[in-house]
Structures are given as C-alpha cells and as structure tokens.
Amino acid sequence: MMRSMYSGISGLRVHQTKMDVIGNNIANVNTAGFKAGRVTFSEVFNQTLQGASGANEATGRGGTNPMQVGLGVNIASIDTLMTEGAAQRTDNPLDLKVEGEGFFVVDDGSGYKFTRAGAFRIDSSGNIVSPEGQKLMGWGVNNNTGEIEKGVVESLSILSPANLYSEPEKTTNVYLEGNIDRNDTQLDPLNGGVPFTISFYDSLGYRYTAELKLTSTAGDTDFAITVGAVKDSKGETKAVGTDSVTVSFNPATGKVNLTGDTQLNITGLNGATDFSEMAEPLTVDLSQLTLFSGKTSIQSVRGDTSGFGAGREAGTMSGFSIGPDGKIQGRYTNGENKLLGQVVIAQFRNPAGLQKVGNNLFQVTTNSGDFDGIGMDPTATGGALNAGVLEMSNVDLSREFTEMITTQRGFQANSRIITSSDEMLQELVNLKR
Structure with a gap:
C-alpha cells in the first residue's frame, strides 16, 4: 500500500509539471516566435518479486515470466518543439520572419543570443534592435567596394551618419537621341x-x-553642334562654351558615320571661375542620332546607354527595405539605392538543444552545436527572410486543450490512488480495535 501511495505521489508531481508546461504554452499562444514545450513520461524502476525462468524438460514444467511491481513515474523529457509558426502580416518593414530553419543573431552586451521573433525597431543611434534593446547582428558593407563584406557579425546601424545621405556624383557622360530632318529650314x-x-x-x-x-x-x-551658354539652376549664366563638332551621317542608312566624330567634349568654358564641372570634360555621345524623314527632335539623356556616368545631386534617405536574402537597401531622394548591410542567420545541428533564457531568446548549449560568429546568408540553404511579416507562436490550442484534459484526468486518477491507499491503511489500523 505504501508503494502505491508513493507511486500516486510521483504521478501527481509529473502531471503537475506537465500542466505547468501546458499553461505556459497557452499563455504564450500570441507570443511572436514562441516555441511550445512538450512533456514525456517514463517509469522510474520496478521491484522484482520473482525473476523469469525458462522451460525445464527434466521436470516437464514450462517457463515463467518475471513478476515486478512498478514504483512510480518520472519526467523523461521536456522538449522544445522547433516547428515553424504561421505567418502574421504586419507591413512593418522591420518585422522579419525566417522562412525555413535558422535564428536571428542578437547581442545583449553579454554575448550572442538567438531568436525567431523578428519584431525589430530603430533606436536613437540608428541601430536595429529588438524590443528589449538587443542589437540585431549581420554583415557590414566594404567602404571601398560598396559590397557586403562577409566576416564576424557586427551590429546593423542603418541610420548611421554615413547612411543618412547619398553623396552627389558628377555627370561624365551624356548621349543624344532623336532625329534630324535634313529639309528642316530652321x-x-x-x-x-x-x-x-x-x-x-x-x-x-x-x-x-x-x-x-x-x-x-x-x-x-553634315550638321554642326555648337555649345552656347551654361546656366545654373537659377538661370544665371555661369560660362560660355566654345566647343563645337560636326556630325556626319551615312546617306544610305541615315545613321551616324562611325568613322567620323561621334562625340562632343564640352571643355574650355569661358569665365568658369566658380564652375566645378571644369575639373573634367563632359562627353556627349552623338552616335544614337538618325537622319530619317520626319520632324527634327533632339533630346539628351544623362549617362551612357547603360546609365553609367549620369551624375546626381546629393540626397537624403527616404526609406529602406530588406530583401529575401537579408540585404538592406536604402532609398534616397536623388534616386540612388545604396546597400546598407545584410541580416544573417545562425543554424544549429540540434536547434532543440538550445536553452531558453527569456525574452524569446535562446543560447547555445553543449548539445545544440556552436555558433561560428559569422552566420550565413538566409538563402544559403533554400530559406529566405520575409519582411513585413512576423512568425506566430507554434502553439496548437486544440492539442493543448486535449493535453490539458488528459493531464487533469491523470492527476485526478493519481489522487484517487492516494485516497484509496489511505482508506486501505485506515482499515488495517482498525483491525486492532
């Protein structure tokens, strides 16, 4: 009877622990990136009353099975279910969801932590941070090449002073497009x-x-192109040009004769003492003009035919976006897009081996595998980042309520073991009366 009572007590304990896990799961049903827990049981050990015996041909007796009495139940494991949660659309460009495996890497000042909750924001220093202030980590940009520089992760500061504006760029190439009507009297x-x-x-x-x-x-x-006045944005004449060129057309095709002059270099502008464009000549490509029938119409396009050398004014940041590969692109008022950094993810051999440390964060353990400090491109293993979306909790309420019912019944049944054993002991004591 005492054995059954202690078995019932162990049953109460483990079912109470399971109810605690279920309660925590349900409490976090709306927690972004939350990973549900699961409890499994195992028997403790058994007291053997009689061992097994084999068949004996000499006596003619058959074999017997062992007789054992179990001594209770124990918790085998409390697992973290790392299945992916559903997507919740927010349209906030800083809300991110990892599609597939992997974790965001954040730094709380005491080392790297990992999370699936992608609700980020900008702090006063321009860093991307979690609601609790942990800095989101990723790869920076090489100042010389403007490309992502893969290496040890660093905090992503997209609103740093260098990223708040886009530097101006001098125009070096222009091309003319249009048609010349040779019969045009003008x-x-x-x-x-x-x-x-x-x-x-x-x-x-x-x-x-x-x-x-x-x-x-x-x-x-043959037609002559002559440079006249050069004016600033206020319409004031800043220089007077002296450059000219004669462009020749093939009479059979109506296209520019490439063996002749096909470009005009605007240089030597008179009176250009405060005109910084004088540092280098402005190349005007004439090869796109035609001599077909129709009206005369000439217009210029900055840059070459691929857009190189168009130049631009200075610009300020007007917004940013994060792509599926984690690359952060800044948009500026002068039309430029600039690469600001790249969000990386960390993957582990055994993500269920990570340890929860609160605030939707995990840290590595000896059974999860290590983080190399570098991370990986979110698309490297077929995954992606989804901006404007959060990962919801993976708690299944129907499953949790079912588990709650069976756990409650298990707790009630074990309590009956204790009360029944107590009544049996009471009857034993009453034998003395």
Whole structure:
C-alpha cells in the first residue's frame, strides 16, 4: 500500500509539471516566435518479486515470466518543439520572419543570443534592435567596394551618419537621341538653328544646363553642334562654351558615320571661375542620332546607354527595405539605392538543444552545436527572410486543450490512488480495535 501511495505521489508531481508546461504554452499562444514545450513520461524502476525462468524438460514444467511491481513515474523529457509558426502580416518593414530553419543573431552586451521573433525597431543611434534593446547582428558593407563584406557579425546601424545621405556624383557622360530632318529650314544658320539643352551635375551635386544649337553645313549629311551658354539652376549664366563638332551621317542608312566624330567634349568654358564641372570634360555621345524623314527632335539623356556616368545631386534617405536574402537597401531622394548591410542567420545541428533564457531568446548549449560568429546568408540553404511579416507562436490550442484534459484526468486518477491507499491503511489500523 505504501508503494502505491508513493507511486500516486510521483504521478501527481509529473502531471503537475506537465500542466505547468501546458499553461505556459497557452499563455504564450500570441507570443511572436514562441516555441511550445512538450512533456514525456517514463517509469522510474520496478521491484522484482520473482525473476523469469525458462522451460525445464527434466521436470516437464514450462517457463515463467518475471513478476515486478512498478514504483512510480518520472519526467523523461521536456522538449522544445522547433516547428515553424504561421505567418502574421504586419507591413512593418522591420518585422522579419525566417522562412525555413535558422535564428536571428542578437547581442545583449553579454554575448550572442538567438531568436525567431523578428519584431525589430530603430533606436536613437540608428541601430536595429529588438524590443528589449538587443542589437540585431549581420554583415557590414566594404567602404571601398560598396559590397557586403562577409566576416564576424557586427551590429546593423542603418541610420548611421554615413547612411543618412547619398553623396552627389558628377555627370561624365551624356548621349543624344532623336532625329534630324535634313529639309528642316530652321537648321539653316541664318534661321538660328535648332536649339536643345543638356543638363548635368557638377561634383558637388549642383545642376547646370548647357544650351546647344544644331545647324546644317554645306552638305545634306553634315550638321554642326555648337555649345552656347551654361546656366545654373537659377538661370544665371555661369560660362560660355566654345566647343563645337560636326556630325556626319551615312546617306544610305541615315545613321551616324562611325568613322567620323561621334562625340562632343564640352571643355574650355569661358569665365568658369566658380564652375566645378571644369575639373573634367563632359562627353556627349552623338552616335544614337538618325537622319530619317520626319520632324527634327533632339533630346539628351544623362549617362551612357547603360546609365553609367549620369551624375546626381546629393540626397537624403527616404526609406529602406530588406530583401529575401537579408540585404538592406536604402532609398534616397536623388534616386540612388545604396546597400546598407545584410541580416544573417545562425543554424544549429540540434536547434532543440538550445536553452531558453527569456525574452524569446535562446543560447547555445553543449548539445545544440556552436555558433561560428559569422552566420550565413538566409538563402544559403533554400530559406529566405520575409519582411513585413512576423512568425506566430507554434502553439496548437486544440492539442493543448486535449493535453490539458488528459493531464487533469491523470492527476485526478493519481489522487484517487492516494485516497484509496489511505482508506486501505485506515482499515488495517482498525483491525486492532
């Protein structure tokens, strides 16, 4: 009877522990990135009353099974279920969800921690941090190449002073596109020629407009382009050009004759004492012009045909986005996109071996595997990051309520063992009366 009573006590203890785990799961049903726990039981040990025996041909008796009395139950494990939770759309660009395996790497000042909860924000120093202030870690950008520099993870500070603005860039290339009608009477120098303009930026990001004219020469296939005044954004003349070029067309194809002059270099601007564009010539590509029938129409496009050398004014950050590969792209008012860093993830051989330390954080243990301090690209193993989405808890309420019912019944049944054993002991004591 005493054995059964102590077995009942062990049953009460383990079922109470299981109810604690279930209660914690249900309490965290709406906790982002929460991983549910699961309790498994095992018997403690058994008292052997009689061992097993084999068949005896001499006596003609068959074998017997062992007789054992169990002495209670114990907790075999409390596992953390690392299954992926459902996605919850938030449209907040700093809310991130890991698709697949892996954990965000954060630093709380005492070392690296790991989390699946991707609810991040910006602090006063421009760092991406968790709600509790742990810094999100990732890879930085090489200042010389502008590309991601893989190495030991560092805090991601996307609103650092260097990232708040985009530096201006001088225009070095311009190309002309359009058509020239050789019968256009305005092309006659006596009629003033056909005017058009070229806009460009100097090295400080100031915008200028060069006024040019297109005029016909003695032949039907040669045309002169002459640089006139160069004005700033306020319309004030800053320089007077002296450059000109004659562009020749193939009479059979109507395209620029590539054996002749196909570009105009705007240099030697008179009176350009405060005009920083003078540092290098501005190359104007003429090869895209045509001599087809139709109206004369000339316009300029900054940059070459691939966009290189277009130049830009200075810009300030207007927003940012995080891609599936974790790369953070800053958007600026001057149209530039700049790479600001990359969010990385950590993967472990046995993620269930990680230890919970509160605030949705895990830390490594001897059974989880180590973090190498570098991390990996979120897409390296077929996963991705999903911005504007949070990972919900993986708690299954239907399962938890079912477990709650069976746990409650188990607790009640074990309590009956104790009360029944107590009544049997009472009857034994009453034999003396």
